[in-house]
Amino acid sequence: MKHRIVVLGAGYAGAVVAGRLAKRLHRDDVEITLVNGDPEFVERVRMHQLASGQDLRPRPLRDIFAGTGVRVRIAWVTAVDVEGKTVDLGGETLAYDTLVYALGSVNADHGVPGAAEHAYNVAGKQAALRLRARLSEVRPGGTVLIVGGGLTGIETATEIAEARPDLKVAIAARERVGGWLSDKAQRHLRRAFDRLGITVHDDVDVTRVEADGVVTGAGGKIEAQVTVWTAGFTVRPIAAATTLEVTDTGRIVVDAGMRSVSHPDVYAVGDAAFAMGAGGKPLRMACATANPMAWLAADVIAARLTGRKAPETTIGYALQCVSIGRRDGIIQRVTPDDQVTPTVFTGRTAARIKEMICAGAAWGISHPTMLRPSRRRRLAVAGAAETRSLTRS
Numbered sequence: 001m002k003h004r005i006v007v008l009g010a011g012y013a014g015a016v017v018a019g020r021l022a023k024r025l026h027r028d029d030v031e032i033t034l035v036n037g038d039p040e041f042v043e044r045v046r047m048h049q050l051a052s053g054q055d056l057r058p059r060p061l062r063d064i065f066a067g068t069g070v071r072v073r074i075a076w077v078t079a080v081d082v083e084g085k086t087v088d089l090g091g092e093t094l095a096y097d098t099l100v101y102a103l104g105s106v107n108a109d110h111g112v113p114g115a116a117e118h119a120y121n122v123a124g125k126q127a128a129l130r131l132r133a134r135l136s137e138v139r140p141g142g143t144v145l146i147v148g149g150g151l152t153g154i155e156t157a158t159e160i161a162e163a164r165p166d167l168k169v170a171i172a173a174r175e176r177v178g179g180w181l182s183d184k185a186q187r188h189l190r191r192a193f194d195r196l197g198i199t200v201h202d203d204v205d206v207t208r209v210e211a212d213g214v215v216t217g218a219g220g221k222i223e224a225q226v227t228v229w230t231a232g233f234t235v236r237p238i239a240a241a242t243t244l245e246v247t248d249t250g251r252i253v254v255d256a257g258m259r260s261v262s263h264p265d266v267y268a269v270g271d272a273a274f275a276m277g278a279g280g281k282p283l284r285m286a287c288a289t290a291n292p293m294a295w296l297a298a299d300v301i302a303a304r305l306t307g308r309k310a311p312e313t314t315i316g317y318a319l320q321c322v323s324i325g326r327r328d329g330i331i332q333r334v335t336p337d338d339q340v341t342p343t344v345f346t347g348r349t350a351a352r353i354k355e356m357i358c359a360g361a362a363w364g365i366s367h368p369t370m371l372r373p374s375r376r377r378r379l380a381v382a383g384a385a386e387t388r389s390l391t392r393s
């Protein structure tokens, strides 16, 4: 019997783990199943582009993984039993020997009244398509408010303003919008907001979302026909419903090799995992961290199964890349523990770098067997029972 590896989620993290494991391990020894609800790989980092009217290239998972040895299963995971080592796919049960949990994240409205009913978001494909449809109904002169001054809020506001110069776009945040960026980057961002006609509301606490705008902590109101909520991400409740050790927000706590600290047969990567990075700081939810987490997890799993030393590395940052529409951007150099430095690239050069990074991430996922490493190794112990006990140790 083969060792059964089940990867849940085919986003930036899960798809990379599955492809890399297929290159690392011999097909005669392992059966790799990649489970994803959406039949396509969704470029989540482009959801603001999708929402503002751009079409994204379809990337069917079955085509991507054809011939790789990875079995793609299109289904929604409803529960995981980490004691019985099974996954529930809404009635059907899938058994595993090693599980990789990579179910990503969703929009977090932080319980702000009215946000769930009245606000749109760009956290996933269906949400972005709903916003796209709504924006197409808004007539010239209409008002759009983006709540959230982080990367996603800035990218969404600028993308909509560039695509729809006929609309009045505003952005509001509890702190200064983009306030964590270096001085030079912030100056560039403010000029870009001016150029695109975006009204900025800094230091505004949104306490309620209504059909025609938001109410602020100071008792004021910002009118908007469309409110877009970009004030954070949270994880799905599936992991928290298991006996896995999770944080109070439901992210799976993993060690330096992306392995669950409570269940050694389970690994977690991407937004769903709580892992430490450089400087002993938790890695933030990002495509920039999902990829290296996935490489590391795949290499650790392959090393353990083939009896080799697991690699040891600390994940650190190099850049923060912010798109400002399609022709402008900010590439902010950061330290490995994510502190901004004075080094910044802006303008078209930055837009090109950001585009190359996004396209590169999607290319890597779409060509799972093209990238190194290519040498497939046999499991350390042939035979199912021995292999399974080996991975439990």
Ligand SMILES: Cc1cc2nc3c(=O)[nH]c(=O)nc-3n(C[C@H](O)[C@H](O)[C@H](O)COP(=O)(O)OP(=O)(O)OC[C@H]3O[C@@H](n4cnc5c(N)ncnc54)[C@H](O)[C@@H]3O)c2cc1C
Residues within 6 Å of the ligand: 008, 009, 010, 011, 012, 013, 014, 035, 036, 037, 038, 041, 042, 044, 045, 046, 047, 048, 075, 076, 077, 078, 102, 103, 104, 105, 122, 123, 124, 151, 152, 155, 236, 269, 270, 271, 272, 285, 286, 287, 288, 289, 290, 321, 322
């Ligand atoms: C608009 C936007 C812009 C962004 N820009 C950047 C950026 O510039 N740089 C950056 O580093 N990060 C960016 N991010 C964040 C980045 O997209 C996420 O951190 C990244 O996608 C996390 O990867 P992941 O694989 O963990 O999750 P995801 O990419 O979300 O993948 C999770 C997968 O699991 C599937 N899934 C979920 N639940 C289930 C279930 N129950 N059953 C079956 N399948 C399921 C989903 O369909 C999805 O395919 C951006 C995010 C957004 C929304």
